Amino acid sequence: MSAWTIGYAVLLYVALVVLIGGLSYRVALYTMTPAPLRIPTMPAPRTRAGVAVRMAGELGLFTSLFRGDKWAWIWSYLFHVSLLLVLVQHLRYVLNPVPLWVRFESPFGSYAAFVLVLSLLGLFGRRLAVARVRFVSGPSDYLMLVLLLAIGITGAMMRFQSRVNIIGLKAFLLGLMYLRWQPLPAEPLILVHVALVAALMLVFPFSKLLHAPGLLFSPTRNQADRSRIERNGASIETPTEVATSAGQEHPL
């Protein structure tokens, strides 16, 4: 085992633990924190099924962002869709044998890398070009885009520009999964790409990437308009006894 292999194996294990542990902790916090008052942005659906439709729109189509800012919507929608395609394409590096549907998706997922990079450049450009967005952008906002761009560019280079030992990389990844370590092909592009992905996994639970679970827990979007049907009283101290004693006296 080379030092690269050991170092990257440890890095990826740590990154995975931090990603899953950190996200689980965050999600647990969101779940355990009470939402005492009903604050859905109205008009809101009146049923759970209606809320599911609303959330599906937000998750799948970014409906609110579409209403709010068309350019932001275009770039971020392209980014998220291409990211999804790329991630599905990456399943071929961790699944053996590669399922048919992943094989079928593979070309789409490969060329989506170009859209991914383009959309990140679009987001970056917009952040610089629009004075309002520039004002609210901090170093971490630009760094996040740079990190994603670097991941996308190194990935696309491996796929389309310089051949790397992808078979060896897959063996390494499978080895990590099945605890039978295999050597990591210590090629510069692989080392950089994998390290950047590990960095992304490490910062995910501590950064604005929490917008992903955040949307699911956003009371303005996931609450139904049911104040007239059921009382949301479980999580706030209820004052019923105060009111009853006042009512019994009938001072008038």
Next chain:
Amino acid sequence: MSDITVPPLGEFIVTPTPVAGVMKDVKSYKASPDHQRALGFPDTLVDNWQEVAVKRLGELLDTQRGLRVYLDSCVKCGACTDKCHFFLGTGDANNMPVARQDLLRNVYRRYFTWPGKLFPKLVGATDLTPEVLDSWYTYFHQCSECRRCSVFCPYGIDTAEISMAAREIMDSIGLGQKYCNEIIGKVHKIGNNLGLPEPALRDTLEGLEEDVKDQTGVDVRFPVDVVGAEVLLITPSADFFAEPHIDGLIGYAKVFHQAGISWTLSSHASEAGNFGMFIGSHEQMRKVAMRIREAAIDLRVKRIVVGECGHAWRVAYSFWSTLIGPLDFLDPRYPQPQHICEVTEDLIARGALKLDASANDDKVVTFHDSCNVARASRMGDRPGGQFTVPRSVIQSVCQHFVDMDPNTIGDKTFCCGGGGGLLTDDLLDLRVKGAMPRMQALNAVVKEHKVTHMAAICAICKSQFSKVLPYYGMNREMVISVHQLVGDAIVLGAKD
């Protein structure tokens, strides 16, 4: 009027280039020790205020899921930046919703997240310094908690929740706002925002009975504390004396009179408004609302109806059952509480009111959706009823109705510029500028459709527009109550 620069009204709203700090000197007066004490808040800024504030923020994070999720989730996409009327009217960068949130978010990151503790510069985390506290006081009192930004946020981040939390933190360290806290104290002591004591209330209502008798020849009653009445009407106390609010109150009375519904006001709960919401204090909000539950039980009413008041309807519709419920001692055949517009629409639909819409033929009316009604409540059975019910009522009593630009009504409505505890003269500059988007849309229909009146269903909207319309060269009497239109069209005494 001279020292306030009024934004010009163009053909459409021009989004300004953000400049930080242009409104930094527009501050509302701070609460006096007396105002603070009446609410159980510290008299003045406590010595260890940083410590107390961070601790209070921690408590709020642990008890309000929305706050925690919203402070974590923002990606600075900027979709909200051009949605706030206060930014559009002032151009102050800190009035962009995300920038306003960041005033609190940066402190949250510093004290509650690893990156903020380890690399504050990188993520924009800031210590809670006196300067930061000062910016909190300024800019969290330049938010009317109207929630327009949250409509367009991809995660539904609600700046109102963040402003409310910031105000609650400031109250907890002894830095309250005079306007809100003085008013809440009056409710605790007397029962309404104006501090109108029971004898004065009775006098006012007797005067109204005489006025209506003089005008119509009919004995329309304005009852107070009538035990066993069918309906307890909870309405903003501005309805008892302010123009144009009072004509709305006359309208409610005529509706009940003509429909033969026995009703009463309460001297104990003579206020629909609930400024406890504005300052983000669930405890104050509950204490204010509790008077209504007590009054309803004492008066043994069967129904509670809420008059024209925006944030009051939000509290009533969305929060009452949680804060002061269950309201199961009321008649289950009716929604509890019910909005006066729902009551009137239902009566009109059932033919219980004889109306002569030609009484309003001298008017071309448009309707201002109040922010809290539009984005935080509902009327009727269907989503969006908060938009259709008042319009249906208006169109039943008025033949000339025009809507404003669709981007400024419905759930995209602009706040009047005076909501959320900002309806005070110390903030007049802000209020005038914040009204710009609504004034722009109104001005457009005045020019194009010869609109003469803008109807509203909120006491704050009515007061705010009466004040700011002249700054934009329009008549302050353009703003009227929806139930003034109704009241003027009701044919009293007639039964079909």
